[in-house]
Amino acid sequence: MSSVWDTIVIGGGQAGLASGYHLQQKGLRFLILEANDQALGSWPQYYDSLKLFSPARFSSLPSMKIPGEPDRYPLRDEVIRYLQDYIKQYKLPVITNQRVESVEKSGELFTIRTLSGDCYQSRTVINATGSFHNPFMPTIPGQEDFKGNILHSSDYRNSDRFLNQRVVVVGRGNSAVQIAVELAEVSETSLAVLRPVQLVKQRVWGQDLHFWIKLIGFDTFPFWRFGKKAPSSGSVVDLDGYKERLAAGKPDQKQMFTSFDTDGVVWHDGTKEQVDTVIFATGYRPNLGYLRNINALDAEGKPVQQAGISTSVPGLYYVGLEGQRSFASATLRGVSPDAKYVVRKLLRYLKK
Incomplete structure (x- = not known):
């Protein structure tokens, strides 16, 4: 623990790598700590x-x-290869197998301890971990008595194990629809929703939707300046x-069930149906317990x-x-x- 770094970045995914690039461009001394064996x-x-x-043109680091x-x-595997190449291209200082256990602050210095027993000190910290490892699943009455399978979309890999099953996917976002459409090819699948899925066209006037989002500035509109959180689009x-697939009932959409029973679910109208598997595509929650002590x-x-x-800890920043x-x-x-914005603010803090 002899070195004091300008910045420690917690998390080596897309947010951590983007942060690393901008830190590198500013000539700062930093490390990226990644919990897993690959960043x-x-x-x-x-x-x-x-x-x-x-599309790829709008999705790069x-x-x-x-x-x-x-x-x-x-596709997923293309993104994985891209991230691997990105680290090599910019020779980013990633240290793997460094799952952070605690962050402490004394005076102007942060101390970051990992489960592997390593310890780092820095003048600033960027948390870039995301929340994938803390999936959210609502508690539904009767859930403990259900004899079928319950899983979160974070545990779903492919449709192989669901052949000829009766499957219910809970959710109406992009992941819920993509998973349900795939499952509908091999099983009887429904989307359980509070409101019908809202679709938006992929292409408008010959351009991908994201072209227009970027052009009008909605992609980067500073909602935070008005004391508001940026809204979710709510659309797929x-x-x-x-x-066409939803219109054909592959998958169909049903009003969210009210409870489980032993063999299945109880739908909004009181109808009971036998179900093999329920998949919750219900998002994630922050997983930042190591920051609680500061x-x-x-x-x-x-x-x-x-x-x-x-706004409570000077020198602490977030990306992602x-x-x-x-x-x-x-x-x-x-x-x-x-x-880029966060690193600019961080640099001003370091120059004080």
């Missing part, structure tokens, strides 16, 4: 067929484009003919911050939070501008 974030844990909802046709929608991009979190465990700058500065902040296409 790929959560991408290896996503389902096999995951496809980006924005700073200064290095995703290779290939810019208007295609890259109509990739791969989702509109009063960085509110009562719900969420970071106390504005636009990625901690949902709605941090725009509705794209937690995505591959959104982390770069947020990282």
Whole structure:
């Protein structure tokens, strides 16, 4: 623990790598601590067929484009290869197998301890971990008596194990629809929703939807300046003919069930149906317990911050939070501008 770094970045996924690029450009001394044995974030844990909802031309990290046709929608494994190449291209100082256990602050210095027993000191910290490892599943009456399978979308890989099953996918977002459409090819699948899925066209006037979002500035509109969190779009991009598939009932949509029973679910109208598997595509929650001792979190465990700058702990920053500065902040296409903004603020802090 002889070195005091300018910055320690916690998390080596897309947010951490984008932060590393901008720190490197400013000539700062930093390390990126990655919990796993590869700095790929959560991408290896996503389902096999995951496809980006924005085209390659809008989905790259700073200064290095995703290779290939810019208007295609890259698959999970393409993104993994891209992230691997990105680390090599910029020789980012990533240390793997460094899961952070605690962050402490004494005076102007942070001390970061990892489960492997290592310890680091720095003048600033950027938390860039995301929340994939803390999936959210609502508690539904009767859930403990259900004899079928219950899993979160974070545990879904492919449709192989669900052949000829009766499956219910809970949710109406992009992942819920993509998983349900895939499952509907091999099983009887329904989307359980509070409101019908809202689809938006993939292409408008010959351009991908994200072209227009970027053009009008909605992608980076500073909602935070008005004391508001950037809204979720609440819509699903109509990739791969989702509109036609939903209209054909593959999958169908049903009002969210009210409870489980032993063999299945009880639908909103009181009808009971036998179900083999329920998959909750219900998102994630912050997983930042190691920051609690420095009063960085509110009562719900969420970071106390504005636009990625901690408002309770000087020198602490965030990249990759949902709605941090725009509705794209937690995505591959959104982390770069947020990282650039945060590093600029961090540099001013270091020069004080």
